[in-house]
Amino acid sequence: MNPRVASMQIIIIGAGVVGVTSAYYLQRAGHQVTVLEHHPAAAQETSFANAGQISPGYAAPWAAPGVPLKAIKWLAQTHGPLRVRPSSDAFQWEWMAKMLANCTVEAYQRNKNRMVPLAEYSRDQLKLLRAQTGIQYEGRTLGTLQIFRKAAQLDNGRRDADLLAKMGVVHELLDRDGIVKAEPALAHKAAELVGALRLPNDETGDCQLFTRQLASMAEQAGAVFRYGVDVLGLPVKNGQITGVQLSGETLHADQIVLAAGCASRQLGQLLGLDLPVYPVKGYSITVPLAQTGAAAEVAPRSTVMDETYKIALTRFDQRLRVGGMAEVAGYDKVIDPKRVATLKMVANDLFPHAGDLTQATPWTGLRPMTPDGTPIIGTTRIRNLWLNTGHGTLGWTMACGSARVLTDLINGDRPEIDTSALGLARYG
Numbered sequence: 001m002n003p004r005v006a007s008m009q010i011i012i013i014g015a016g017v018v019g020v021t022s023a024y025y026l027q028r029a030g031h032q033v034t035v036l037e038h039h040p041a042a043a044q045e046t047s048f049a050n051a052g053q054i055s056p057g058y059a060a061p062w063a064a065p066g067v068p069l070k071a072i073k074w075l076a077q078t079h080g081p082l083r084v085r086p087s088s089d090a091f092q093w094e095w096m097a098k099m100l101a102n103c104t105v106e107a108y109q110r111n112k113n114r115m116v117p118l119a120e121y122s123r124d125q126l127k128l129l130r131a132q133t134g135i136q137y138e139g140r141t142l143g144t145l146q147i148f149r150k151a152a153q154l155d156n157g158r159r160d161a162d163l164l165a166k167m168g169v170v171h172e173l174l175d176r177d178g179i180v181k182a183e184p185a186l187a188h189k190a191a192e193l194v195g196a197l198r199l200p201n202d203e204t205g206d207c208q209l210f211t212r213q214l215a216s217m218a219e220q221a222g223a224v225f226r227y228g229v230d231v232l233g234l235p236v237k238n239g240q241i242t243g244v245q246l247s248g249e250t251l252h253a254d255q256i257v258l259a260a261g262c263a264s265r266q267l268g269q270l271l272g273l274d275l276p277v278y279p280v281k282g283y284s285i286t287v288p289l290a291q292t293g294a295a296a297e298v299a300p301r302s303t304v305m306d307e308t309y310k311i312a313l314t315r316f317d318q319r320l321r322v323g324g325m326a327e328v329a330g331y332d333k334v335i336d337p338k339r340v341a342t343l344k345m346v347a348n349d350l351f352p353h354a355g356d357l358t359q360a361t362p363w364t365g366l367r368p369m370t371p372d373g374t375p376i377i378g379t380t381r382i383r384n385l386w387l388n389t390g391h392g393t394l395g396w397t398m399a400c401g402s403a404r405v406l407t408d409l410i411n412g413d414r415p416e417i418d419t420s421a422l423g424l425a426r427y428g
């Protein structure tokens, strides 16, 4: 605890990876933390079964030059990565318009320049946390591999490599031999690949396992987790939240942190805040690995990202997680069997003997996405409200860094990275 900073009562709304990491860092900084969570346990919503990548090297906004044209193509493909279900919700249109406006070269570079330092810082904070706590989450530190099936993808990969070089992110462009060296289980496929981009400092791990372990650690350190409760109201007086209303009781705290993932927008609306966080739906399957003793030769060692389908395949200890896709379809969480079939098709194409796909467990989750891909971290015009939300495609990658930055901001300390463009103010 910084002796300059008085201990405060802090309520965190949401026990996903972002809320739990916030709880851990704030409790460790000497505050009295209470986490309020709708579900009966931590990491039951979007942090439940994501693709498992901790990938600063792959940190980039989805809004990129060329994406509007590619999107038209993807929408027509059976196994394309994108679906849009237009609705009468004005926010859907507004959000898509803002996202399209971010598809320029300048906006892409500006947004990437905000995302990469946070993601790299986050990976380094995770390393530190691992060293300090010994937390186990089926983590691996073997990098990630983005594979290209077409020359045009490799050209884009080269352009990305140039950007990474400028930002000082370690990376390797690989030919077929390099691909097989990095991921021997791709040997049977190498002839069909034209190259790959490897990010050796990226990591992998099970986000749900991590979040639940870290919640226990925070609890042991004194944080209170109240599961099965819904935050229903946040009354404001004189520019300050006066209480957190649950069913039948009102809690009080010095500071409130909104880390409610896709529900952050609705909770923000209670306070008159317009948080541009849209639920972009994704899917995953989790496949038990074949018990042949030869998993190393038939399953990936780490994450393989298939650029054609935008699908990531990540190795956990005895499981393969296959995740991806983007559906702009509101808050609907019905599992579409066609999307599951695409995930199985890619898993079978790349790692046909890794596991029994009939045993795959399907899942869908809603990414809390901002139009510029960057999370919203920092203060608001409501004096005791802090935001840590909108992590979109990279919440697992950015959680530790975001929580650390938030803790510094709440303590009045200067964060170790530039946070001036991470706040809600960038949306005016």
Ligand SMILES: Cc1cc2nc3c(=O)[nH]c(=O)nc-3n(C[C@H](O)[C@H](O)[C@H](O)COP(=O)(O)OP(=O)(O)OC[C@H]3O[C@@H](n4cnc5c(N)ncnc54)[C@H](O)[C@@H]3O)c2cc1C
Residues within 6 Å of the ligand: 013, 014, 015, 016, 017, 018, 019, 036, 037, 038, 039, 043, 044, 045, 046, 047, 048, 049, 050, 051, 052, 053, 054, 055, 229, 230, 231, 232, 259, 260, 261, 262, 263, 264, 267, 281, 282, 283, 284, 312, 323, 324, 325, 364, 365, 366, 367, 368, 389, 390, 391, 392, 393, 394, 395, 396, 397, 398
């Ligand atoms: C298919 C898929 C693949 C992905 N792959 C990756 C990846 O490989 N790497 C990566 O970095 N990221 C990945 N992501 C993104 C990552 O999973 C998310 O960014 C992250 O989980 C968001 O965490 P969160 O804590 O903000 O939200 P959540 O995990 O959704 O947590 C928010 C919590 O707030 C609670 N809550 C909401 N409203 C209330 C209320 N009123 N009262 C009480 N509780 C409330 C919810 O119940 C929920 O538990 C992926 C996402 C998807 C969908």
